[in-house]
Each structure stands twice: as C-alpha cells, then as structure tokens.
Amino acid sequence: MKFAVLDLETTGHSGADDDIIQIGIVMLDEALDITGTYTSFVRPRVPVPPFITQLTGISDDDVHDAPELDDVLLDIIPILDDAVLVAHNVGFDAGFLNGALDRCGYVPFTGRRLDTLDLLRILYPSLTTYQLGAVTEAFAIAHEQHHRADSDAMATAIIFRMCVEKLRELPLLTLHRLAQFFEMQDDLGWIVRQAVAHKERETSPDTDNYAYFRQFALKVDDWTEETPPRCEDADAEELLKPIDFDTYLGQIKDSFERLVQGYEAREPQNQMFREVYDALESDKHLLIEAGTGTGKSLGYLIPALYYGIQQGKKIVVSTHTINLQEQLRERDVPLLHQVLPVPFKAAVFKGRGNYLCLRKFEGKVNMQDFVSPGEDRITAAQMIVWLGETERGDQEELNLGNRGGDFWDTVASDTDSCLNRQCPWFKRCFYHRAKQEANLADVVITNHSMLFTDIRADHRLLPSYEHLIVDEAHHLEEVAGKHLGMQVSYFGLLHPLQRLCKDARTGMVHQLKLRLLAEGHERSQAWAEVIEAAVPVFGEVREHWDQMFELLFGLTAAVKDGAETGQPVVRMKSDKPPEGWSYVQTAEANVFAGLNEIVKVLEKLSSEVKDRIDDAALQGLLTDMNGSVKDLARIRDELHGFVRLDDGGTVYWLEANPTYKARSVHLFAVPADVSGQLKQYFFDVKRSVVMTSATLSVQKSFQFACEQLGLEEANRTGRLTAVQLESPFNYRDQALVVIPRNFPGLKGASGDPEFVGALVRSLAETAQETKGRMLVLFTSYRMLRQVYDPLKEALAAAGIQVIGQ
The missing domain is CATH 3.30.420.10 (Ribonuclease H-like superfamily/Ribonuclease H)
Structure with a gap:
C-alpha cells in the first residue's frame, strides 16, 4: 500500500x-x-x-x-x-x-x-x-x-x-464507533478500519486517559455533588480576614512586578479597584466608564474576589459576548490564580444550549438519525473523538462546519427534554457539571442572555447571588429587550417541526410509531393510527408557514430604506398595519390551527404511552419529542401575539435579507421601555450592581444611562455612584484623525459618481501609504458595493488585495 x-x-x-x-x-x-x-x-x-x-x-x-x-x-x-x-x-x-x-x-x-x-x-x-x-x-x-x-x-x-x-x-471503542458511521466501501471507513485492525493488536484498554460508559470513551468521569475543600492548608476566607484591602492590593502589585517584566500600575485601574470595592462593601450600585487600556476585567475581578471571599458572598460577572467569557476564563482567571494571595474558584456558566446532552447524542448516533447523511456523519464522528478530549462539553470548543449547527441543535441540552436524575447520563452531564461548578465558585462568569434566561426560569438556573458585575453594560438594555420580548424566524418553527416529522418516514413521530409497534402493547396499533392521522397535518402547517413568510417577505420587499444596509425593515403600527396584513393574519390562523392540533394530539399520546409503558429508551424518545412539541406551542403563541399588534407598550417590526428572501424574514416584538423591568429584577433586589463599559456617558453625563437602565430612583436616593475614568491610552500621541476637506458633496442617498470616484482615489492613496493594513467601514451597503470594484482595480498593481464583506 x-x-x-x-x-x-x-x-x-x-x-x-x-x-x-x-x-x-x-x-x-x-x-x-x-x-x-x-x-x-x-x-x-x-x-x-x-x-x-x-x-x-x-x-x-x-x-x-x-x-x-x-x-x-x-x-x-x-x-x-x-x-x-x-x-x-x-x-x-x-x-x-x-x-x-x-x-x-x-x-x-x-x-x-x-x-x-x-x-x-x-x-x-x-x-x-x-x-x-x-x-x-x-x-x-x-x-x-x-x-x-x-x-x-x-x-x-x-x-x-x-x-x-x-x-x-484513539481508544478501540472510539474507533468502533467511527467505523459504524461509514459504509464498507467508503474510503474514510477504510482508513478507520485499518486503524481498528492496528488497535486490536493491543491487549488492554487505556483506562489512564479515558473513562468508559455506555460504549463511549470519555475524558471525564462522574461529577460529585459533595462540596470539596477550597484548599488543603486553610480556608481562603480566614486567610483574607486579617488583610485589609490596601495590603491585598499591595501584595497583588508585588506579584505582578515579579511576574511581568516592566510592569507599571495604571492609575485609572487603581481607581477602579477602589470604586468597585467601595460599591460592593457599601451596598451601592456603580456606573463606571473605563476607557481603552484601563484593564477593566482585572479592575473589577480583583476587588470582587477580595470582597466575595472575605464576606463569603458569591459574585456574578456578566458579559455581553461568549468571546469575553472565554477571554476571562482563558486569560484573566489563570493570571489571577498566579497573583492573588489566596486560592479561589471561578466558573464559567453559559446558556443550556451551549452544552451537549449525552443522552440525546447517544440516541442519535445509535439510531444513525442523520438528516444530511454525509455531513452529519462527519459531525457525529468529530463529536465522538471530542468526547475523549472535552471536560466541559461546550459547543464553543467545536468547529462544527457549515451544517454542523443544525446537528448540534438536535443534541444540545435543553430544559424541556431533560430527564434530570432519571437520566442514565446524569452524573456525567456537562450542563449539570457546569451548574455544580457554578454553585461552588466564588465568582461565576456568565452572559447577559443567561441573566434574563434565569429570570424567565424563576431563578432556577444561576446560583443565588446578591452582587452582580455587568461588563459591556451598554448592551444590557438591548439584550433585555430581546429576552423580555419575542423573536420568530422561518427556521425557528421549521427545525422543531422537521425533528418531529420531516417526511413520510423521517422524524421522531415515525421513530415512536416503530417502537410502539415493536413493543406489542395492546394499544400499540391504535397509537400508530393516531400518529399516521397526524402526519398530514405537519405538511399542511409547513405549507401555510411557507405561504405566510412569502407574504411577510412581500411586505419587506416594498421597503426602500433597506437598500442602504441590505436589510429591509418594516416597522409595524397597531393602529395602521401595512396593506395586505389581513392576508398574513389568515395564513397565521391556519398555522395556529394546525399547530394546535399537533400539540394536542402529541401531548395526549405522550401522556398515554408514558403511563402504560415503562421503557427507558422509549421514555427518552418521548421526552425529546415533548421538548419539540413545547417549542411548537411557544412559537404558536408568540406568533399569534405578534399578528394581533395589540400591545401599546411593544415595538413590532420585520426584517429580511433580499438574497435569502422569505426564509430570512424575522419578526421582532420588544418592550419599548425595559427600564422598569431592569429596576425590578436587578436594582431593587440586588445589594450591589456594578455596571462598566467604555461607553456609558453622553457628553460626560450619565443621565441617559440612568433613564434607560432604570437607575433614576437609585440616583435620587444616593444608592448610585457614577464615575468616569480617564483612559491611559494617549489618543493625542497614538492616534491620528484626518478629515478630508476637499471631497465633493454627496448628491442624493445613492451616491453619485463624482463622490465615489473621489473616495476611491483617497482610499487607494491611503492604502498604498499603509501598505494595505487598513479597515474601511461603511454605513451604506450600496456604497460599499460601488467602491469595491474600482478600489480593487486601483490597488491591483500595488499587489494589495481588497476584500469586501
């Protein structure tokens, strides 16, 4: 060979x-x-x-x-x-x-x-x-x-x-799993079987690096519900009690000087240390604007850990993006473990859909329930290997490729399909492991979305906390609007609908029918007939759903203001709906009726089967099916509320992408003002909320932020401190602002040739001076396209590649 x-x-x-x-x-x-x-x-x-x-x-x-x-x-x-x-x-x-x-x-x-x-x-x-x-x-x-x-x-x-x-x-068990995914004649299967033959010469499994459970090789073993000691020598709380805050900061500074050559303390960061500590210690809320180069992450983590450990209080840190969560986990927390004078525990806790459900994954690969056989087999195979490497089961660790996201959605953890302690995988569950780690941690790093998901779940997700630090706080109002409102998309319904029944032979209802017939229960045939009668309704719902989204896209296609951004937006008014809205309401009524029938039939069927057949695999399938049924019911109700347009305190709008037409349409409904909810859920009930960002003030005033975030009462009663830190970044010496004054005026919104030509020449000259290292931002999608081709041609001779996005 x-x-x-x-x-x-x-x-x-x-x-x-x-x-x-x-x-x-x-x-x-x-x-x-x-x-x-x-x-x-x-x-x-x-x-x-x-x-x-x-x-x-x-x-x-x-x-x-x-x-x-x-x-x-x-x-x-x-x-x-x-x-x-x-x-x-x-x-x-x-x-x-x-x-x-x-x-x-x-x-x-x-x-x-x-x-x-x-x-x-x-x-x-x-x-x-x-x-x-x-x-x-x-x-x-x-x-x-x-x-x-x-x-x-x-x-x-x-x-x-x-x-x-x-x-x-790889472990032999993993290789056998991989071999199952590929046919005998498949070339990828051939190389896997070559590896199987090579591995079978070994006499014993690798138990040092892998744990084996239900025919899977895993990186991690069971998680424990016991509370381990913080450290072997002494409790960190006791270690910190005799140390005042200034001494604590001095010890950290000494550690930084030993660790980082040429370390220099930054005065704005020192000020942030004290402001954050004072807010936590005095039960006040804090708005603190910290510019570029301040070192915000350490600026709040260092005082928060001191206060939290000394007082035995859990601190929750929330970021807008998962990327910043990962940055805190991978960069800042390891650094703090080196410089803090006491040990501490930090945990990152994300939304449930970020974690793999091992039970659902086991069922999917055992059944080889693949929608896109070629791509899904690759995704399943990479996840089999990943299970032998991951300790967290976090989607962020995976490079899933173009279609892998659809696969992930079918095996992600979710509340509605969770068996909790009845699940055979419970003690190895990645989500419950992460939740337990959050319960034990001194500081829990989460994201804004999770804060509001926890609120909607009656605070059953995050561990109890009284002190909250919100990084990237300028995004909090936007995230609140999304979570306290609703969003419906074309695929939002299509995915759970197809998971239940894609066609005459594919989907969970067909799997259920086959399993029921195989059980041979006296009611099996009757249940199978109920399923067969429901199958055509799925097709009818899909037909009405497509029709409704074609109508919605027609509304966005008539809008002209989306040409500049490439994303047409239709703002809905309850007193004056757009022309043709009655046709949308008729289509929605048909969707509502069909979904209503599916939900009622499957809920009743599931209840009957659960009461009569005690089989673990069947119970798992019913739980997964019920999760998708609940998704359909939620979307049914949200869509019904949207088309009525009857909540005066809500803003309604549609968005679409002309390239992807009806399938790109999104429906949004968000509260016009979330300040009351933010006040209710955070500032009235938490002892201290610290909010930090590089952009919180307007003309050096925090009044607008107070109004938007629900902090006006706290400001009046003296429970709020607002601080604007100077940035250590020297903009005057390290950045140059150039405003060209010789450009022709822009005639019309679409961009005239004279202006575009001048812009292309200016950009080309600048790009040659910078040797191409340049980012150009447009507010107009149309002008980006007008500039791209001539700029690419102008810079070709200089060997500078132009990329348009």
Missing part, C-alpha cells in the same frame, strides 16, 4: 475552463515514510490571471517554457498507479486531475481518495480553522510557500501522517 499526496495550482476553479499550472506530489509508503516527491509547472492554454499570480506567485513567465499537460501526466500516472490519493479538499484536486486525464485521452483515477480536511475535522475537532496555512501554523509545520503545489503537497503529507497517527492512538 502506498499513498500519493497531491496538490494542484490552477488558473481558476472551473474544471472545464481552467487549467493546471503546477503539480506537486509527495509519495508515502505504508509506514507513512516519504519515499519520493514530484513537482512540475504545467503550461496552460490560457494566461495566468492576475489574482492567481497574486495568490500563488506563479506568473506567465514561470509557465511559459513548462512542459505541456500531456507530458506531465505521463510522469504522474505511474506514481498514482495502485496508490491511495490524498489531498486537502480532495474533491477539487481529484476532479481537476480526472478532467485533465480525460481531456488528454487517459483513464480517470478511480482508486481510493482520502481528504485531510475530513480527517482534520474528525480528529482535531477543536481547531478554529482547517485552512491549510492555518493548520500548518497551529502545528508548527514548515510551510514557507503557501499556494505552491510542492510546498502544499509536503505540508499535506505531514498533516496526513499526523492524522493517521492520532487515529491509531
């Missing part, structure tokens, strides 16, 4: 119209040792396009005297004979190769093909990207000439060897 690792450089992506300009091959033997290489330029029939020269460095001069394609093929056909073809995105390279072979009268390559893209996705599921250059950088693989066939082929060969070696190191 031998492997031929192939890379091609071409004049474009069309196998019919474009030509190969360079071929690189690396030959490997069965032991994956390199036995030879081959590389050659190829003379194309067409000139090398400038963008290909820019990408690869290959010009017409390089290929002018190169061999013709037929001559090169004569060289490589013997190399490929009886070889397994390997490439990074093998479909592209093999397709181009076979097109070339066919054009020159040779037999196409029909041997095995392996794609390092697929292997990387499965075996390295947490890589942030699988682009060849990024992978070589991540693994420190020498790759000096990106987009050159010889260098790319060598890099791909090293990656392939790395993948096969990791595949062979």
Whole structure:
C-alpha cells in the first residue's frame, strides 16, 4: 500500500475552463515514510490571471517554457498507479486531475481518495480553522510557500501522517464507533478500519486517559455533588480576614512586578479597584466608564474576589459576548490564580444550549438519525473523538462546519427534554457539571442572555447571588429587550417541526410509531393510527408557514430604506398595519390551527404511552419529542401575539435579507421601555450592581444611562455612584484623525459618481501609504458595493488585495 499526496495550482476553479499550472506530489509508503516527491509547472492554454499570480506567485513567465499537460501526466500516472490519493479538499484536486486525464485521452483515477480536511475535522475537532496555512501554523509545520503545489503537497503529507497517527492512538471503542458511521466501501471507513485492525493488536484498554460508559470513551468521569475543600492548608476566607484591602492590593502589585517584566500600575485601574470595592462593601450600585487600556476585567475581578471571599458572598460577572467569557476564563482567571494571595474558584456558566446532552447524542448516533447523511456523519464522528478530549462539553470548543449547527441543535441540552436524575447520563452531564461548578465558585462568569434566561426560569438556573458585575453594560438594555420580548424566524418553527416529522418516514413521530409497534402493547396499533392521522397535518402547517413568510417577505420587499444596509425593515403600527396584513393574519390562523392540533394530539399520546409503558429508551424518545412539541406551542403563541399588534407598550417590526428572501424574514416584538423591568429584577433586589463599559456617558453625563437602565430612583436616593475614568491610552500621541476637506458633496442617498470616484482615489492613496493594513467601514451597503470594484482595480498593481464583506 502506498499513498500519493497531491496538490494542484490552477488558473481558476472551473474544471472545464481552467487549467493546471503546477503539480506537486509527495509519495508515502505504508509506514507513512516519504519515499519520493514530484513537482512540475504545467503550461496552460490560457494566461495566468492576475489574482492567481497574486495568490500563488506563479506568473506567465514561470509557465511559459513548462512542459505541456500531456507530458506531465505521463510522469504522474505511474506514481498514482495502485496508490491511495490524498489531498486537502480532495474533491477539487481529484476532479481537476480526472478532467485533465480525460481531456488528454487517459483513464480517470478511480482508486481510493482520502481528504485531510475530513480527517482534520474528525480528529482535531477543536481547531478554529482547517485552512491549510492555518493548520500548518497551529502545528508548527514548515510551510514557507503557501499556494505552491510542492510546498502544499509536503505540508499535506505531514498533516496526513499526523492524522493517521492520532487515529491509531484513539481508544478501540472510539474507533468502533467511527467505523459504524461509514459504509464498507467508503474510503474514510477504510482508513478507520485499518486503524481498528492496528488497535486490536493491543491487549488492554487505556483506562489512564479515558473513562468508559455506555460504549463511549470519555475524558471525564462522574461529577460529585459533595462540596470539596477550597484548599488543603486553610480556608481562603480566614486567610483574607486579617488583610485589609490596601495590603491585598499591595501584595497583588508585588506579584505582578515579579511576574511581568516592566510592569507599571495604571492609575485609572487603581481607581477602579477602589470604586468597585467601595460599591460592593457599601451596598451601592456603580456606573463606571473605563476607557481603552484601563484593564477593566482585572479592575473589577480583583476587588470582587477580595470582597466575595472575605464576606463569603458569591459574585456574578456578566458579559455581553461568549468571546469575553472565554477571554476571562482563558486569560484573566489563570493570571489571577498566579497573583492573588489566596486560592479561589471561578466558573464559567453559559446558556443550556451551549452544552451537549449525552443522552440525546447517544440516541442519535445509535439510531444513525442523520438528516444530511454525509455531513452529519462527519459531525457525529468529530463529536465522538471530542468526547475523549472535552471536560466541559461546550459547543464553543467545536468547529462544527457549515451544517454542523443544525446537528448540534438536535443534541444540545435543553430544559424541556431533560430527564434530570432519571437520566442514565446524569452524573456525567456537562450542563449539570457546569451548574455544580457554578454553585461552588466564588465568582461565576456568565452572559447577559443567561441573566434574563434565569429570570424567565424563576431563578432556577444561576446560583443565588446578591452582587452582580455587568461588563459591556451598554448592551444590557438591548439584550433585555430581546429576552423580555419575542423573536420568530422561518427556521425557528421549521427545525422543531422537521425533528418531529420531516417526511413520510423521517422524524421522531415515525421513530415512536416503530417502537410502539415493536413493543406489542395492546394499544400499540391504535397509537400508530393516531400518529399516521397526524402526519398530514405537519405538511399542511409547513405549507401555510411557507405561504405566510412569502407574504411577510412581500411586505419587506416594498421597503426602500433597506437598500442602504441590505436589510429591509418594516416597522409595524397597531393602529395602521401595512396593506395586505389581513392576508398574513389568515395564513397565521391556519398555522395556529394546525399547530394546535399537533400539540394536542402529541401531548395526549405522550401522556398515554408514558403511563402504560415503562421503557427507558422509549421514555427518552418521548421526552425529546415533548421538548419539540413545547417549542411548537411557544412559537404558536408568540406568533399569534405578534399578528394581533395589540400591545401599546411593544415595538413590532420585520426584517429580511433580499438574497435569502422569505426564509430570512424575522419578526421582532420588544418592550419599548425595559427600564422598569431592569429596576425590578436587578436594582431593587440586588445589594450591589456594578455596571462598566467604555461607553456609558453622553457628553460626560450619565443621565441617559440612568433613564434607560432604570437607575433614576437609585440616583435620587444616593444608592448610585457614577464615575468616569480617564483612559491611559494617549489618543493625542497614538492616534491620528484626518478629515478630508476637499471631497465633493454627496448628491442624493445613492451616491453619485463624482463622490465615489473621489473616495476611491483617497482610499487607494491611503492604502498604498499603509501598505494595505487598513479597515474601511461603511454605513451604506450600496456604497460599499460601488467602491469595491474600482478600489480593487486601483490597488491591483500595488499587489494589495481588497476584500469586501
């Protein structure tokens, strides 16, 4: 057995119209040792396009005297004979190769093909990207000439060897799981079965690095509900009691000076330490605006940990984005473990849908319930490998690819389908593990969305807390509006609807029917008939749903103000709905009736089956089905409320994307003013809420923030402190603002040629001065498109690539 690792450089992506300009091959033997290489330029029939020269460095001069394609093929056909073809995105390279072979009268390559893209996705599921250059950088693989066939082929060969070696190191149980996903004739299945045969020579399973449960190899074992000691030597609370806050800060400063060469304390950060501590200690709320370079994260974490540990109080920190949560986890918390004079526990707790439900995943892979068989098998395979690596089961760790998000939605943890302690996976549940860690932590790092999800769940999710720190606080009002309001999208209903019944043979109701018939219960046949009678209703709901969203898109298509942003918006008024709204209401009434029937039938059926059949697998399926039924009921009710437009305190609107038409339509309804709810849920009931951001004040006044956030009463009664810190970032010396005064006036909203021409010339001149390192922001989608092509052309000669988004 031998492997031929192939890379091609071409004049474009069309196998019919474009030509190969360079071929690189690396030959490997069965032991994956390199036995030879081959590389050659190829003379194309067409000139090398400038963008290909820019990408690869290959010009017409390089290929002018190169061999013709037929001559090169004569060289490589013997190399490929009886070889397994390997490439990074093998479909592209093999397709181009076979097109070339066919054009020159040779037999196409029909041997095995392996794609390092697929292997990387499965075996390295947490890589942030699988682009060849990024992978070589991540693994420190020498790759000096990106987009050159010889260098790319060598890099791909090293990656392939790395993948096969990791595949062979996986537990045998994991390999057997992977083998189940791919058919016997599948080339990916072939390489997996090769690894199985290799692994079966070992005599014992690896119990040092893996825990085994229900035929899965896992990284983690059971979590415990016991409260472990904070540290072995002493309790941190006792360690901190004799230390005043100034001494504590001094010890941290000394640690920073030892740890960070050239460390300098920042006065705005020192001020933030004291303001945050004073607010927590005196039971006050704090608005603190901290500009760029202050070090906000440490500015609130250091005093919060001192107060929380000394007083035995839990501190909750909320960020707007999961990215900032991860930054706090990966950067700031480890740093604080090095510099704080006492041990502490920090936990990141996200929304439930971010965690994998092991029970649902087990059911899905055992049933091989795949909607998109090819893509779903890859996603399932990478998650099988990931289970042997993850300690958190957090979606953020996975690179799921284009369609993986749909797969994740079917196996994510959620309240409605959770069996809690009845679940066989409960003691290994990632969500309950994270919740337990949050219960034990001194500081819990969550996000704004989770704050409001916890409110809607009657505070059953987050551990009890009296002290809250809100980072990125300028987003809190927006997030409150979304969570206290509603949003309905086309796929919001379609996904749970299809999970229940996609067609005549696919979906949970069909699985339920088959299981009921297999049970042989005296009521099984009657239940099966109930399911069969309900199936056509799913199709009717889908038909009315499509009709309604076509009508809604028609309303957005008539709006002109979306042309500037590319996102038409229709603002709805209860006293004056748009023309044609009655047709939307009729379609909604049909959707409502159909969903009502589905919900009632399945709720009754589920209740009857649960009462009569005690089978764990069947109970799990019913629980999952009930979760999707509850989704349908929620969407039914939210949509019904939207079309009535009868809440005077709510703002209603539609949004759509012209490219994706009806399927892109979103319906929004949010409270016009959330200040009362923020006051009710936070400022009236929490002892201290600290809100920080770089942008809280307007013209050095916090009045607007107080009004929007519900802090006016706290301000009047003296429970609020508002502070604006100076930024240590020296804008005058480190940033330059240029306002061109020689531009022509902009005539009309659509952009006139004179203005666009002047803008293109100005941007081109600036880009050449900065050597391309430049970001250009537009408020107009139309003008972005008008500028893109001429700017790209203007900078082509300078070798500066222009990317438009």
